[in-house]
Amino acid sequence: MRSTVEVVDNIDESIEYIDTVHGDSKGWITKAEISKLKDFRQWHYRVEDLLKQDFNKEDVYISMSTFYKPMRRIETIKELTNNFIDLDTYKTGFTKTQILMNLEENYFNKLIPRPNLIIDSGRGLALIWNIEKVPHMALPLWKAVQEYLYSQLKEFGADRKALDATRILRVAGSINSKSGTRVTILERYDYKYTLREIQSEFLPDLNEDRQKRKGRPKKLVYIHRERSLYQGRILDLVKLCELRNYDVKGQRETILFLYRYYLCYFYEDEKKALEDVLELNMEFIQPLSEKEVINATGSAEKVFKAKDKQYKYKNETLIDLLEISEYEQTHMKIIISKEEYKRRDNERNKKNYQERLKAQGKLSEKEKISQRRNQIKDLLAEGLKRKEICENLKISIKTYKRDIQFIKKQGK
Known part of the structure; x- marks a missing residue:
């Protein structure tokens, strides 16, 4: 109340x-x-x-x-x-x-x-x-x-x-x-x-259900989505600098230009965007001079003021421009390739599947195999023979042999 x-x-x-x-x-x-x-x-x-x-x-x-x-x-x-x-x-x-x-x-x-x-x-x-x-x-x-x-x-x-x-x-x-x-x-x-x-x-x-409806999104929803993209790319550019220990010579101008470009659209404040760009530059192992930063990134502000989206790069273009490796992409939020997106999607699906099984009180295939191998070890310790173990666990001789090979390797 x-x-x-x-x-x-x-x-x-x-x-x-x-x-x-x-x-x-x-x-x-x-x-x-x-x-x-x-x-x-x-x-x-x-x-x-x-x-x-x-x-x-x-x-x-x-x-x-x-x-x-x-x-x-x-x-x-x-x-x-x-x-x-x-x-x-x-x-x-x-x-x-x-x-x-x-x-x-x-x-x-x-x-x-x-x-x-x-x-x-x-x-x-x-x-x-x-x-x-x-x-x-x-x-x-x-x-x-x-x-x-x-x-x-x-x-x-x-x-x-x-x-x-x-x-x-x-x-x-x-x-x-x-x-x-x-x-x-x-x-x-x-x-x-x-x-x-x-x-x-x-x-x-901005309700998620409304965003999923068919047809062109309303202006407010569109701006919200676009701003989310800019935020993700801003965070990714800084993460890339961190991963490279701020040793980005050869790509300083490109990183600072993109950083200023996205900040202008996110802040809608050119002065604050430039302040942050100059501050990021000073974290580089080999920073540019203030004049070099302003000259190298000035067109980003001009494009923002003109409301021109000519630098609306696709992720593939950004990855090529910045030479982002597959490993670096695993730490990114937005700037990732289609392959990295598929990898994450598969991981999410796998995690969701395992969570559904757990909620239903069921085991995944990996958990079933691990449980079966532990049972084989326990039965061997009790003195049971191969035939008895196979009958007890209702598995084939071929499965038994494969599990035994794995158990022996693990024991080395």
């Missing part, structure tokens, strides 16, 4: 804010600061250490997601903990009060879920929905929810550049230097959503 809206009046709003957003988070959380000289700096903390930091200063932010290592990039996401929308209300011509009254009357629990936190961020508002934590595999669904919330709230100044899962938002209790005011919690709603709950209530077209 959902609790009622709670108006917050707490001196130490930073602690309450962080506890609401990341109370039981297990991964690294990014804290960032922007100085008066526009110098951007960031650090990474576990939640217990983040709570000890000083937020009584200007322009302090934290990430809405957590990361499995101290690095704020899409492929290092550990937990998706919140959905959020940043409203630049000063661009709308309406006051914050007018917008909140409109949202309360016409949107909350009608077109969108009620936010868990409504934050006065200085010149705007931030709406945050606290969700049961999900791993990075749920990123396409999480992103679909973000897009939906944006589509409903764009008339109130929703910032399209603030939709990605690595985004940082201002911390309640800190100071917005642009407005000269403190970031404050206006309302808190004590309830934790699940992604599936939001999807079911507000984005029903």
Whole structure:
């Protein structure tokens, strides 16, 4: 049962804010600061250490997601903990009060879920929905929810550049230097959503059953599928670098170009995409210069801005371009050959078959043979002869001889 809206009046709003957003988070959380000289700096903390930091200063932010290592990039996401929308209300011509009254009357629990936190961020508002934590595999669904919330709230100044899962938002209790005011919690709603709950209530077209229907998928479903593809390829490119110990000379430009290309489409934020590309480049054993990276990958951003899909490569093309071996493909999620796909499909079918047998209380052929050979060993130990064992187990002499050969080899 959902609790009622709670108006917050707490001196130490930073602690309450962080506890609401990341109370039981297990991964690294990014804290960032922007100085008066526009110098951007960031650090990474576990939640217990983040709570000890000083937020009584200007322009302090934290990430809405957590990361499995101290690095704020899409492929290092550990937990998706919140959905959020940043409203630049000063661009709308309406006051914050007018917008909140409109949202309360016409949107909350009608077109969108009620936010868990409504934050006065200085010149705007931030709406945050606290969700049961999900791993990075749920990123396409999480992103679909973000897009939906944006589509409903764009008339109130929703910032399209603030939709990605690595985004940082201002911390309640800190100071917005642009407005000269403190970031404050206006309302808190004590309830934790699940992604599936939001999807079911507000984005029903993403239901798996509907996706399987014949005919051309709706635009929302198509974008959801395409985003899943981009996410998988982003993760695969980084995995390839890891498998090669970041020694990728000869293919650095191609990897960075593809990485930037897919990030642009996934983030829809060219600046953030370039930041991540430059960061990945610095992990290479022999990195390119910043100028070389920008020049080598610049066309990826141009294609994205033009909404041109000319680099929509097939897996076979990517495998050839990057010379991905059969072994490396076994560690990939998306960039795999037809042969690797068939191998995985056979493994899944085999596993499903074994699980069905187990559920029915039956044995697989392999388990039957293993059991029979153990019985032969036990009967031999009891002193039974070959003929007696064959009669006892109802097997042929040929099967007995084959099992005995196997038992002898195993005993060596």
